[in-house]
Amino acid sequence: MGHIGHRLFFFAALAGLVVIAGCAPPPAISMRIVAVYDAVNLFDRKPGKLTVTEIRTAATTPNRVWAVVGDFRGIGSWHPWAAQPARYPQGDPRAEGATRVLPLVSGGSMRDRLLEWDGTRMTLRYAAEDGDLSVTKFEATMRVTNNLNGTSNISWSAIFDAAEGTSEEQAIAEVQEFFAAGLDALTALSL
Numbered sequence: 001m002g003h004i005g006h007r008l009f010f011f012a013a014l015a016g017l018v019v020i021a022g023c024a025p026p027p028a029i030s031m032r033i034v035a036v037y038d039a040v041n042l043f044d045r046k047p048g049k050l051t052v053t054e055i056r057t058a059a060t061t062p063n064r065v066w067a068v069v070g071d072f073r074g075i076g077s078w079h080p081w082a083a084q085p086a087r088y089p090q091g092d093p094r095a096e097g098a099t100r101v102l103p104l105v106s107g108g109s110m111r112d113r114l115l116e117w118d119g120t121r122m123t124l125r126y127a128a129e130d131g132d133l134s135v136t137k138f139e140a141t142m143r144v145t146n147n148l149n150g151t152s153n154i155s156w157s158a159i160f161d162a163a164e165g166t167s168e169e170q171a172i173a174e175v176q177e178f179f180a181a182g183l184d185a186l187t188a189l190s191l
Contacts (some may be wrong), residue, residue: 028066048137048161050172054179055155056187064191066122066144069154073100074112077180078189081105094119100128108132115139132167133174154183 044181058065068074072093076085079102086100098114110131117124124147128138142159147153156179162171 017164025101032160037054048135048139048159050135050161050168051157051159052172052179053155053157054176054183055153056183056190057147058152058154060152060189060191061150062122062144065152065154065186068117068186068189068191069144070117070119070124072098072117072124072126075100075182076102078186080185081181083107104132106132128160132170133171133178134163135171135175136163137161138175144174154186156183173189 033146068078075085076082076146081104083103083105086102092098094117095116096116100112100114102110102145104110108131110133111129112126112131113129115125115127123143125139125140125141128135128140138158138160140156143155143156143157145153158175158179159175160171160175162168
């Protein structure tokens with residue numbers, strides 16, 4: 001148990017002793033317990049509260065699909081919103097912390113940072129650092145799975161919050177549109 005865990009345990013135990021003794025804890029102790037809990041809420045690790053998941057089936061094997069999906073910089077070659085291939089300002093494109101900048105047909109761009117790349121599980125996870133979608137705290141996962149019949153499922157899911165001035169419905173619709181356009185184009189490729 002780390003330093004903060006010990007502190008949480010101490011304050012929880014202190015609050016429990018006060019309750020057992022039949023008296024209310026002093027306000028300072030009550031406030032401290034809440035402050036420590038809020039600062040280290042282990043059950044609230046998600047970046048946002050809104051979610052979107054789009055799934056498509058590709059008529060080819062997972063290895064062929066992963067060869068395209070697993071190329072973090074390759075999104076510009078198959079996503080119809082891309083104006084050109086993604087650029088890499090820093091990092092190995094398979095290493096945690098790598099970034100990509102995807103110029104968009106709309107004139108804007110998206111900047112993403114790779115959080116995890118796992119070729120065995122055919123999964124990549126990234127966070128948006130900046131972009132044209134009206135979202136904040138955006139974290140997405142792309143995963144390829146084997147259907148055991150010569151086809152593959154490609155799932156693209158995200159968790160995020162709506163940007164200030166944007167309704168939750170609008171933010172969800174934008175992410176759904178971006179994912180659907182990309183997956184539709186991806187599954188139409190001859191892989």
